[in-house]
Amino acid sequence: MNFVDELKWRGMIHDIMPGTEEQLAKGETTAYVGIDPTADSLHIGHLVSVMMMKHFQMAGHKPIFIIGGATGMIGDPSGKSQERNLLDEETIHRNMTAIKAQLSRFIDFNSSASNAAIMLNNYDWMKDFSFLDFIREVGKHITVNYMMAKDSVKKRLSSESAQGMSFTEFTYQLVQGYDFLYLRKNYNCLLQMGGSDQWGNITTGGELIRRKEGLEAYGLTWPLMTKSDGKKFGKTESGNIWLDPSRTSPYQFYQFWLNTADEDAEKYIKIFTLLPPAEIDALIEEHRQVPHLRKLQKILAKEITCLIHGEEAYHLALEASQILFGNATSETLRKIDESTFLSVFEGVPQFELKAEELAAGIPIIDFLAEKTGIMSSKGEARRALKANSISINKEKVGEDTIVNENCLIDQKYILAQSGKKNYYLIIVK
Secondary structure, three states: OOHHHHHHHHOOOOEEOOOHHHHHHOOOOEEEEEEOOOOOOOEHHHHHHHHHHHHHHHOOOEEEEEEOOOHHHOOOOOOOOOOOOOOOHHHHHHHHHHHHHHHOOOOOOOOOOOOOOEEEEOHHHHOOOOHHHHHHHOHHHOOHHHHHOOHHHHHHHOOOOOOOOOHHHHOHHHHHHHHHHHHHHHHOEEEEEEEHHHHHHHHHHHHHHHHHHOOOOEEEEEOOOEOOOOOEOOEEOOEEOEOOOOOOOHHHHHHHHHOOOHHHHHHHHHHOOOOOHHHHHHHHHHHHHOHHHOHHHHHHHHHHHHHHHOHHHHHHHHHHHHHHHOOOOHHHHHHOOHHHHHHHOOOOOEEEEOHHHHHHOEEHHHHHHHHOOOOOOHHHHHHHHHOOOEEEOOEEOOOOOEEOHHHOEOOOEEEEEEOOOEEEEEEEO
């Protein structure tokens, strides 16, 4: 399957300029996507562009990732209701380094292959471009009428928008258009790809190339990601789902994909995994027969967690997922890191305990009924212990148990459990 056919099957094409497919069929072609450098990590909203470039490179073509150092100082009005915060050069450079490290997990930047990817910062060619040079070299080739016709401009200038639009933002499509022109001249980059909201900026770049240089240029966009319930893709109550494990733990990352709705899972497994079409079709059919087993979500969560974080992180996330609903052990609790541990037990009732009390040792009945309030009385605690329904750190305990420092997880936590579903987190200070 060639690149465009692959994308069509996966539902990853929204618009494509005439001639694009024919150009790609001629042989190795260079294309670029832009990445917003406003954070030192990508989030899953970036993953469509990354997967596009993964398929592009696998098809024998050359990817260029442009970090928007210059455009990040302006702010793209596309899809925005107001102007964004501007970044300084040092912050952009730091973010760029971190993003390249993340991309290198699944994009080849370092081999000697002719289609090894490269990363560039558009600030490098914009920083010495004077305003007078810019309006003479770029501005005179694109009319205001042409720029005003773009949807991203019309929406911001409409009566529905209270914010209006600054001149800085209005010039954004020219700055991005110049990126395409620069890459066309210096890197023989023939194709720009982006989300469907970038179509106006992409076509402006292509028009600038044709008017100024008389050269061909092509564009391709993918559909903006949505969820079946209408909510924004990649957002949770706590914010973005990041690729950086210090921002979003692999456990939380895994859980996000595991909790995908059936309808979304059928779409996401095509876009966010590299599984072949025949295997995906078989999985979807199997899932439709027995949807309660959620096999599609499990495969989706596994594939993408392994792709982003590696197999070891996936297995730890899987073990952590079993803590609440499976047969996890005390060893499992002690193996996972603190952020994952706290993520798993987010929202369960918590009690605090003084370290000196624990050091002296606390009889289990006192621990349950007096020191924590897990049980309302010593009588209730005794009955629960006799029924063998109390666990400390996933291990059943009896009436003669003493809770002490040996029970600590990560030097400060104790996990108590009553029955199968009632968990309590004790924080020792």
